[in-house]
Amino acid sequence: MRNRLLVSELKQDSAFIFHVCGSSVDEHSGLYTNPAIQQIINEVLFKDESDDAVKWGKYYNPFPRVAFVLVLMAIEWALGSCELISFKEDDYSGVFNSHLASLDEFSKAAGKLDLLKKLLEQVYSTGCIHAGVTVKNTRDQKKAIPSRAFLNAIREYQMADDNDSC
Secondary structure (H helix, E strand, C coil): CHHHHHHHHHHHHHHHHEEECCCCHHHCEEECCCHHHHHHHHHHHCCCCCCHHHHCHHHHCCCCHHHHHHHHHHHHHHHHCCCCCCCCHHHHHHHHHHHHHHHHHHHHHHHHHCHHHHHHHHHHHHHHHHHCCCCCCHHHHHHCCCHHHHHHHHHHHHHHHHHHCC
């Protein structure tokens, strides 16, 4: 029963994409920085220096947004049921498109801050660290910002959006 309650809470307002889940979406923080997201990416694509994301870094840095959306979709699928169900395009294309649209909306909302690109660069850098390799492009590494900067930018945007609607 406790696990079902947790699953329900994580699905409410897509809480599973946040690092910290509050009692409402306004209290969530750390958009797209839930450790489970990076953990899945690390286990699938950054196990060690011979893994695909490391070998093909020019295609994975910054981490592809479509691949990021696939991870979000897989997490949502895993939260969906305790039964063995198939993970098929027909059943999950709406979920995929919804997450992709949300990422695009986040990118537009952040504007010149380019937070989505910075987030995806950080995902790649963190994956490389997990794989035991250094990021070869130090220029991109210097651009990466800590998660708390994302939170501040999102709060600033929300406050500006609230002021515009008055």
